Amino acid sequence: MEIVERVSRLFGKQKPLETTRAALDWCARIAISTEDALAKLNVDAVNPADIYPDVFNDAKRAEEHCPIKMGGAGNLTLLYSLTEGLEAARGIETGVAYGWSSLATLLSLQKRQGQLFSVDLPYFKLRSDNWVGCVVPSDLRGNWQIYRCADREGLPRATRAAGSIDFAHYDSDKSVPGRLWGYDHLWKALRSGGLLISDDISDNDGFQRFCEQIGIAPIVVVDQGKYQGILRKP
Numbered sequence: 586m587e588i589v590e591r592v593s594r595l596f597g598k599q600k601p602l603e604t605t606r607a608a609l610d611w612c613a614r615i616a617i618s619t620e621d622a623l624a625k626l627n628v629d630a631v632n633p634a635d636i637y638p639d640v641f642n643d644a645k646r647a648e649e650h651c652p653i654k655m656g657g658a659g660n661l662t663l664l665y666s667l668t669e670g671l672e673a674a675r676g677i678e679t680g681v682a683y684g685w686s687s688l689a690t691l692l693s694l695q696k697r698q699g700q701l702f703s704v705d706l707p708y709f710k711l712r713s714d715n716w717v718g719c720v721v722p723s724d725l726r727g728n729w730q731i732y733r734c735a736d737r738e739g740l741p742r743a744t745r746a747a748g749s750i751d752f753a754h755y756d757s758d759k760s761v762p763g764r765l766w767g768y769d770h771l772w773k774a775l776r777s778g779g780l781l782i783s784d785d786i787s788d789n790d791g792f793q794r795f796c797e798q799i800g801i802a803p804i805v806v807v808d809q810g811k812y813q814g815i816l817r818k819p
C-alpha cells in the first residue's frame with residue numbers, strides 16, 4: 586500500500602479529491618464557530634499562540650526556513666483547547682507536515698507528561714523526511730513518536746503503542762475510502778468520552794458517512810472557510 590502511494594505521488598498521479606457540492610452544503614448548514622463549538626463542549630477557547638508567543642515565533646521562523654512546501658496548519662485553537670479540556674494524556678494524529686497540529690497538542694500534553702503518536706507519509710518526491718515536524722521544538726519531542734509511513738501501516742502501529750486514547754486528529758489521506766478506514770480505526774482506539782477531530786471535512790462526504798455509520802451527530806466547526814468535524818465517543 587505504502588509503495589503504491591509513494592509511486593503514485595512520485596509521478597504526480599495521486600487521485601484528485603472527490604469534491605462534492607453536497608458535502609460543502611452539509612457543512613455550511615450546520616457549522617458553528619470555534620468558540621461556540623468549544624462552549625458546547627464546556628471548554629475554554631485558548632489560542633496557544635497567545636500563551637506561547639516565543640514558541641510560535643520560533644515555529645514560524647522554522648517554517649520560513651524550510652526549503653520545501655508542505656500542507657498547512659489545522660485549527661490550532663480548537664486542537665489546543667480540546668486537548669486541554671480533555672486533560673488528555675494520550676493522542677494520535679494522522680498528517681504532520683510542518684507539525685503545527687503536533688505543536689498545538691504537544692504544548693498541552695507536556696503539562697501531564699502526555700504522549701502524542703503521529704503518522705505521516707512524507708512527500709517522497711520532495712525528500713521532506715528531514716523537515717516533517719520542523720516547527721516542533723526539541724524540548725517537546727521527548728514524548729512524541731512519529732511513524733513515517735502511510736496510515737494503513739502506521740495507524741495499527743500507533744494504536745498498538747498508544748492503547749486507549751483521549752483524542753484523535755485526522756488530517757492525512759482525504760479520500761473517502763482513506764477517511765472511512767482511518768476514522769473507524771481511530772474510533773475503536775478512543776476511550777469513552779474521547780474526541781475524534783477531523784480537518785477538511787467539506788472535501789467529500791467521507792466524514793458525514795462515518796457519522797451516519799456510527800449514528801452520532803457531530804459538531805461541525807467553520808474556521809477561515811475550512812471545516813472541521815468533532816465526534817464524542819459515548
Ligand SMILES: C[S@@+](CC[C@H](N)C(=O)[O-])C[C@H]1O[C@@H](n2cnc3c(N)ncnc32)[C@H](O)[C@@H]1O
Binds near residue numbers: 680
Ligand atoms: C495537511 S498536511 C498535515 C498538516 C498538519 N496536521 C498541521 O496541522 O500542520 C497532510 C499530511 O498528511 C500526509 N499524508 C497524506 N496522505 C497520507 C497517508 N495516506 N498516510 C499518512 N500520511 C499521509 C502528507 O504527507 C502531509 O504531510
